Amino acid sequence: MKVPDNLLFSLFQEQDARIRRQLAEKSLEISTGRKYRNISDDPSTTYNILELKKDISQLSQYSKNRLFADTALSYADFNLGKITDSLNLLYAKTIQAKNQVLQSDQLIAIGELFSSSLRALLDRVNDQLGGNYIFGGASLTQKPFDENTLDYVASTEGFKVWLSDNYKVDAFLNGGETFGLNVAISRATFSNPEINFNTSGTLNVSVGTTAININYTTTQTLNDLVQFINSNYSNLLQAKVSQNPDGTYSLMLMPVDISKEISVSDTSGGDFDSGTADFYSPNVLQAVKRVGDKLSSSLYPDDSDLMLLQRAFDRVSYRRSQVGSVLSQVKNLQPVQENLRDNLNKQKSDFEDAELSQSIMDYTRYRIAYEALMRIIADQKDMSIIKYIR
Known part of the structure; x- marks a missing residue:
């Protein structure tokens, strides 16, 4: 039975459009490497991709926070180490002065050492990183310790940064707590x-x-x-x-x-x-000033001065150990965050990226189907599609 020309043409148009569309989709997949480019392509998969992108973005922020906390805490640890070195030296000088064999001018000279050390300590506790005071807590731009009274005048809260959904650390420390003495x-x-x-x-x-x-x-x-x-x-x-x-x-x-x-x-x-x-x-600074003022007044230090300086050293060392513990946890988060980022990117890739080998295979299959369609038309009417349209 002979197939009517108009029916044959309509079938050809339908198949031609379908195969051309499939060829275009696979060609775009191969050129972009993406399965889905519009939400309408697959709403459920697109939603999963958007959620993964949100998680990746949040993880990126946590990674930046971790790097920030690592830098801030490392610098705080460095300063605390220098402060303990100074306190150790002052303690040794106090032992020397306590022996009551030094003359008045020698006591005054050691008092001057305390004064210069106090200025250096004040610079340490009022040190900045990126324009923010590392021992000013949440105040950030408020100088922590008054240069005259040596009182802590900044925030009593540390400046916290989130490193995960349920973990945060103090990047800038409360100096009142860090250098406060339980005396x-x-x-x-x-x-x-x-x-x-x-x-x-x-x-x-x-x-x-x-x-x-x-x-x-x-x-x-x-x-x-x-x-x-x-x-x-x-x-x-x-x-x-x-x-x-x-x-x-x-x-x-x-x-x-x-x-x-x-x-x-x-x-x-x-x-x-x-x-x-x-x-x-007193805080650490005020403890150093107290002993230094006695020496400058030609008074020999006593057991209480040694106890005070020893406690200053112990407390700063104790705070440094706390900072070191937090810093270790922060550094250990790096491989955890990197592995999580790789896993999230892989999940996103599984949803989003096209398998090029499969796409190329499908593209080849559609090309063969299209060529076969052209041959069918030519066999049926003994003409090419161009001639048929004309």
Whole structure:
């Protein structure tokens, strides 16, 4: 039965359009390397691709944060190391001065060393990285330590950066915490540690989560109180009679555990009750200045000065170990993030990228089909498609 010309032509047009479309798609796949270029091509697969792109973008930000934290913490660790070196030197000089064999001018000379070291330490704690203060916490552009009072005046919060969906670290540290000492010195001063107290009272002491009350009476002296504390609370506290730079004496208390904070108050109306802030806690800079001022006043340092500088060294070393631990975790994240990035990119590639060998094979198959269609038409009408159209 003879096939009508118009039916043959319509069949040819349909097949011609389909094969041409398939050839164009495969040609585009081969040239771009992509299976899907429009959401309408495959909505479900396109959604997965978009989610993977979002995850890759987020991971890229985490990787940048990790590099930022690595740089900031490495620089903080470097400065903390230099600070401990300075404190170690000052401690050695204090031991030398404590032997009471040096002359007044020699004590003053060591005091000048403390003054120059204090300026260098101030530069360290107020150091910047990329215009931000590394020990200023979340303040970033606020100078952490006042150059006159040596008080910490910046943010009490560290500047945190996220390194994953559920992990963040302080890149810029809270200097008040980093250089704070868990040492309490009484504001009440005494002209002589051997003179009896004028008024009895009670010291309220908190060491970490442990609270104790220490009573003192008018039958005791400052030396007696120190001996009593060391005899009864040696598992928690160390107590010293500390000579001030003006020659008076104060009570110094320090926890045995370098990681535990201390607070001391006296609300009993006794000799240590000064109304507000009965005891204060110096930071590292103020501790160095305290000892340096005594030396500059030709006063020999005492055991409390050695204890103070030793605690300054121990606390900075302790903070440095904490920074080192965090820095190690940050560095260990690099291979984890790189592996995750490779996995996400592979998943995205599996969804998105065309298999070139398969695409080329399909393209060849469609070309053969198209050529076969041309031969069918030529055999049916003994003419080419160009002649048929004409």
